[in-house]
Amino acid sequence: NAGVTQTPKFQVLKTGQSMTLQCAQDMNHEYMSWYRQDPGMGLRLIHYSVGAGITDQGEVPNGYNVSRSTTEDFPLRLLSAAPSQTSVYFCASRPPGRSGNTIYFGEGSWLTVV
């Protein structure tokens, strides 16, 4: 099983450039989310989706866009990259229903904005 797949793993952007981080899962999970990880901050929720066509903002949504046209895919778009968006990004998915359901994470995407 592929689980949660993120691409690219590493990316360097110039300030003002745009890019999309891809996330795909093959477990038919309704819930998907994006987090950013910064030193000493843990993981902070950027955006999440509870199903195709439904997205909502998390704790730190500014500067990011998402869409959910299919159950499998949940891309994260940086419209105009800023140095403050240098971070490690994780995509996660989870089956619906119980809060105890395991969350599955991708391997992470290391983004540097110069």
Added chain:
Amino acid sequence: AQSVTQLDSHVSVSEGTPVLLRCNYSSSYSPSLFWYVQHPNKGLQLLLKYTSAATLVKGINGFEAEFKKSETSFHLTKPSAHMSDAAEYFCVVSRGSNYKLTFGKGTLLTVNP
């Protein structure tokens, strides 16, 4: 609202000695609690989870955690540390039908030879 506090940002132990990583939570309702481990430049791996069944939860690689409602704690322990346990550990809380997870800020575990 829910929150998680990992009481130590860095814990250093010697190989073969016990490990204790502390986590306190705040939640209005009975939460589900998780411990995840992240090795350098890797993703997050589930160690164990509490979902209102047994209060003592056993996970992978010899780790276990005890849910103590009266103390609102979910500390992670291991009787004997291995060098391969060196990593960052995250305590995570989730409750009810709320899909949002709240992460602690992480505890970096160093294991000395």
